[in-house]
Amino acid sequence: MRKHANLNANPLVDFKKFRWFYTSKKTLVIGGKSAMQNEQLLKEFKKSGKELLVFHTALPGSPFAIPLKAPEKLTKQEKEEVAAFTACFSRQWRAGKSEAEVHSFKLSQIYKTKQMKEGTWGVRGVVAKQNAKLELALTRQEGVLRAVPTGTITRGSAWKAIKNTRTKKPITLRPGKINKEYLLAKLQVLTQEAISERELISALPSGGFKIE
Known part of the structure; x- marks a missing residue:
């Protein structure tokens, strides 16, 4: 499978099995289609030790979307695109909403306990919040x-x-x-x-x- 030049390193997963798109600056973004895929993505990227941003809607039922570029290199425009992608592929689309609140945080901020069900993770510290249009x-x-x-x-x-x-x-x-x-x-x-x-x-x- 061809890997995109912007990744700096090969993806840890076969991204075409997941939700995915490239931003306007050609950064690959991967998101889970299900709780199982969300779990797989976060575990694999946590294990890698890479520091990346993660996006998720404020409400349950969205992909954990991960742009494969160092957080400090992501442009404001790209962050808006990833937030919109996260919102559009959440339950908010099926609910007919016109916009959704999306949170972003670093991989190092997330954690998992035995009591958390598949696809559910906790976040420590401050999260960035933005509203994204569903279009x-x-x-x-x-x-x-x-x-x-x-x-x-x-x-x-x-x-x-x-x-x-x-x-x-x-x-x-x-x-x-x-x-x-x-x-x-x-x-x-x-x-x-x-x-x-x-x-x-x-x-x-x-x-x-x-x-x-």
Whole structure:
């Protein structure tokens, strides 16, 4: 598997089995799809001894998202993108929320006790807090369809948005009532791209959608 140049070292996990995307600055971000994957990610990265930032929503039910770049090298824009990714792939999307509070902290701050269930970790010390909007854009990264924070495909980004061929504007997805089957048909018409059901389902959060 090809590794991204920004990682400085090989990922400790096969990232394509998880939630993942690259920021506008090409930093790889990995997040768990489930409590089991969240547990695996945190254990592996804690074991590595690397100091990285971790993102999670204030409420339960989100990935632990980890950008694979030294915390001091992450830009403010990248942190906003990771926070938005964390919020979008949380239960808040399925609940139809427009934004969510996201916390970030260092790997060295988290701890685990025997009483904590799988996927649950404690955090010591101060956490950074920010509100993130739940909205996604579509792009292709490593040849794979990805639903990424809208900030990831803004001007100057390394990635190009998949656009509405009629309006020439990027497709934006927000929480709504459209199911994935109807969304697939709609996107195929709007984008004129051969998007498969499998890749779309893999790219998107759980819940309904609104297209803008």
